[in-house]
Amino acid sequence: MSEKVLLIDDEKDFIEALSERMESRGMKVSSTVSPKEGLEIVDKETFDAIILDLKMPEMNGLEVLKIIKEKNPDLQIILLTGHATVEKGIEAMKLGAMDLLEKPIDIATLTDKIKKAQARKMILVEKKTEEKIRKIITSKSW
C-alpha cells in the first residue's frame, strides 16, 4: 500500500525535488511552502506521515506540530531541522513528534521512517476500531 505523505517546508526547491523522489518511490505526496496552508490541508485530508520543517516564516514547526497533534493525536509527524540538538529533539518528542531528522536528509532513512509511521498509524487506527467495536458490543444487549 502506498504511503500518503504531506511535506511542509518553506524552501520551494527542496520540497519540489523531495516530492518527486518520494513519488518515484511509490508514495503519494502533497506539499506546501506555507505552514498555514499545511494546517488547512490536514483538516481536509488524512496522511500516513507529515514531514515538517522546524524553522519557517509564518509559524515555526513546533507550533504547527502542536496544533496538528491537538486536532489529531494519531498523525505521525517527522520534523526536519538544519541543526538537530538534544534540546530540540526532546521538545519535539514531548510535543508528540515521531522523529527529528537533520538536513540534508538521506532518502533511504526518510523512506524507512515513513514506512514505520504508516505502520504505527495503522496500529493506532486498528486499536481505536477494536475499542469502538468493544464499546458497541458491551453497551448493546443482544
Added chain:
Amino acid sequence: MNGTIGILGETGLKFFGAMTASASHELKNVLAIINENAGLMSDLTEMMIKSGAVDLDRIHSLAGRFGSQVSRADRIIRNLNQFAHSMDHPANEVDLCEQLQVAVDLTHRFAAMKGVGLELDLPETPVCLKTNSFFLHHLLWLCLEYAMDVSGPQKSVKIDCNKHSGKVNIKISGLHHPPNRYEEGLLSEPGKAVANFLGAALISDEEEGSVTITLPENIVFSEGRQL
C-alpha cells in the same frame, strides 16, 4: 581590557553567535536542496538508462537549480567572511553602503521569519567613515531587531544613509513605536553600551516612525572606550 568580559564583550559574543548560527543554518538549507536535487538527478539518470530516453530539458533545469543554490551559498559565505573580518582592527575605514548591504543580508533570514521586508536605499557614491566595523554591525543589528519588532502592519522597514557636516547618519524607517518601547528596547543595555563605544547617538522620531543612528566620521577612543 580590564580582565573581565564586560557588557560589550558579552553581548558582542552573543551577537556573533546569533549571526554565525543563522548563516550556518541557511547553509544547511542550501546543502539540503543540493542534496535533494543531486538525488533527483541520480534517480532520473537511472530511469533514463532503463528507458533509453534522455530528457535534456530536465537535466538542464536541474543544472539551473544547482547553479542558483551555489550562488546563494557563495553570497552567504562571502557575507560571513566579511562579517568575521570586521573584528580584525579596532578601527578601520568602512564603506557604509557595503557594510549596510552585508548587515541586511545577514538579517534577511530573521526578517523572513518575522514576515518583515527590509528595503535598502543606498546612495550611488560610497559613504566612508572610520569606525569599529564589528560594533557598527552590532549596533545595526540591535536597531534592525528593534525595527522588525515594531514594523507595524505594513511589515516593511527601510534603511538609508548619508553623510552631512562630518556626521554619518543611518535612518531606519517604517516603524510604529509603541509607547515606552524605544526606551525599554533600543535604549536599554546593551544598545546604550554599543552606541557609547562607537560615539553614536540614537534619535527616535515617533511621528515619522524612524530611528536615526548618527556616527562620527572618525571614531575617537577616549579612556575607558578602548577595546
